[in-house]
Amino acid sequence: xxxxxxxxxxxxxxxxxxxxxxxxxxxxxxxxxxxxxxxxxxxxxxxxxxxxxxxxxxxxxxxxxxxxxxxxxxxxxxxxxxxxxxxxxxxxxxxxxxxxxxxxxxxxxxxxxxxxxxxxxxxxxxxxxxxxxxxxxxxxxxxxxxxxxxxxxxxxxxxxxxxxxxxxxxxxxxxxxxxxxxxxxxxxxxxxxxxxxxxxxxxxxxxxxxxxxxxxxxxxxxxxxxxxxxxxxxxxxxxxxxxxxxxxxxxxxxxxxxxxxxxxxxxxxxxxxxxxxxxxxxxxxxxxxxxxxxxxxxxxxxxxxxxxxxxxxxxxxxxxxxxxxxxxxxxxxxxxxxxxxxxxxxxxxxxxxxxxxxxxxxxxxxxxxx
Numbered sequence: 001x002x003x004x005x006x007x008x009x010x011x012x013x014x015x016x017x018x019x020x021x022x023x024x025x026x027x028x029x030x031x032x033x034x035x036x037x038x039x040x041x042x043x044x045x046x047x048x049x050x051x052x053x054x055x056x057x058x059x060x061x062x063x064x065x066x067x068x069x070x071x072x073x074x075x076x077x078x079x080x081x082x083x084x085x086x087x088x089x090x091x092x093x094x095x096x097x098x099x100x101x102x103x104x105x106x107x108x109x110x111x112x113x114x115x116x117x118x119x120x121x122x123x124x125x126x127x128x129x130x131x132x133x134x135x136x137x138x139x140x141x142x143x144x145x146x147x148x149x150x151x152x153x154x155x156x157x158x159x160x161x162x163x164x165x166x167x168x169x170x171x172x173x174x175x176x177x178x179x180x181x182x183x184x185x186x187x188x189x190x191x192x193x194x195x196x197x198x199x200x201x202x203x204x205x206x207x208x209x210x211x212x213x214x215x216x217x218x219x220x221x222x223x224x225x226x227x228x229x230x231x232x233x234x235x236x237x238x239x240x241x242x243x244x245x246x247x248x249x250x251x252x253x254x255x256x257x258x259x260x261x262x263x264x265x266x267x268x269x270x271x272x273x274x275x276x277x278x279x280x281x282x283x284x285x286x287x288x289x290x291x292x293x294x295x296x297x298x299x300x301x302x303x304x305x306x307x308x309x310x311x312x313x314x315x316x317x318x319x320x321x322x323x324x325x326x327x328x329x330x331x332x333x334x335x336x337x338x339x340x341x342x343x344x345x346x347x348x349x350x351x352x353x354x355x356x357x358x359x360x361x362x363x364x365x366x367x368x369x370x
Contacts, residue, residue, distance in 0.1 A: 062130030070121030141178025261291035
C-alpha cells in the first residue's frame with residue numbers, strides 16, 4: 001500500500017487544477033494564506049487609469065474583463081459580461097456584476113470566492129469596453145442617440161499604465177451629431193451620467209476653456225448612457241462666432257441659398273458663421289447693373305418649422321453686425337432684389353413689348369394697303 005503525503009498547498013493546487021473529482025471540496029483544504037494589509041490591498045485593487053477614471057465606469061453586458069487570481073494562475077483569464085449581467089467564473093459559476101464599478105465588482109467576486117480561498121486576492125481590469133450609447137440634444141446639427149465603438153486595442157490596463165487614447169470623448173460625440181450650431185453655448189454644456197448603483201450625476205463643462213487655453217480636462221471621456229445637452233447662447237460676440245466656426249466640433253460648411261440679382265444664383269456652401277456679405281460674394285457678387293445693393297431680404301427657416309423674414313440694410317464695409325451684416329445659419333435664403341433703375345427698365349420693357357404686340361400687325365396691314 002502506497003501512502004501519499006501531500007502538503008495542504010499541494011492538495012489545494014491539485015484540487016484547483018482537477019476540480020478535485022476524487023475528493024469532496026472542502027473550503028479548509030483550498031484556503032490560501034495571502035498577504036494582508038495596505039500593501040496587499042493596493043496590489044489587488046481594481047486598476048485605476050490616470051487618464052481615464054475607471055472608478056466611475058459601470059460594468060454592463062458586452063464588457064470584457066481580465067480576472068487574475070493571486071498565486072492561482074489556472075483560473076486567470078478574460079471573460080465577458082453576459083447579457084444577464086453576470087460573469088461565468090470557475091468554481092462559483094455566475095456572479096452578477098452589472099451596474100457595478102470595478103471596485104465593487106471585485107469586492108463581489110472576493111465574497112463569492114471566500115468559501116474557497118482564504119483572503120482571496122483578485123485583480124479585475126477592463127480589457128475591452130462595450131460599445132457606448134450616448135444621447136446628444138440641444139444646439140447640434142443632428143440631435144439623437146449615437147452608438148460609439150471604442151478603440152478596443154487601447155484599453156488593456158497594465159501596472160504602470162499612464163492612460164488610454166481609445167476612449168470616446170465629448171468632442172467625438174459632437175462631431176457624430178454633425179457639429180454644433182451657430183447658437184451653441186459651449187460654456188455651459190451638461191452631461192448627465194449614470195454611475196455605480198444607477199446614481200445620476202451632472203457634469204458641467206466649458207469647452208471655451210479648451211479653445212482659449214488648451215484645457216483638455218473639459219473634453220471628458222464618455223460613458224455608456226451619457227446624456228449630453230448643448231444649450232443655446234443669447235448673445236455671441238463676433239470674436240466668439242469666429243472662434244466657434246474654426247473649432248473641429250463645428251461643421252465644415254453650411255448651405256445658403258442666394259437668389260435674385262447675383263452673378264451665380266443658387267445654393268452655396270460657406271463656413272459656419274459666415275456673414276451675409278460673404279455669402280453674396282460666394283454667389284459671384286452683385287449683378288452691378290441690376291442689383292439693389294443697399295437692402296437684402298433674409299428668410300430664415302426656424303427649428304420649429306416657422307419662417308422669419310427680415311430686410312437687412314446691407315453694409316459690406318462692416319464686419320459681423322446683426323443689423324447690417326448678420327451671421328447666417330444653415331439653410332438661410334438670401335434674396336437680392338432689383339434696383340430702382342432695373343425695375344423701371346423691366347417695367348418699361350414690358351409695356352413696350354405689349355405695345356409692339358399690338359402695333360406690329362397694324363404696321364403690316366398698312367404696308368399691304370400701300
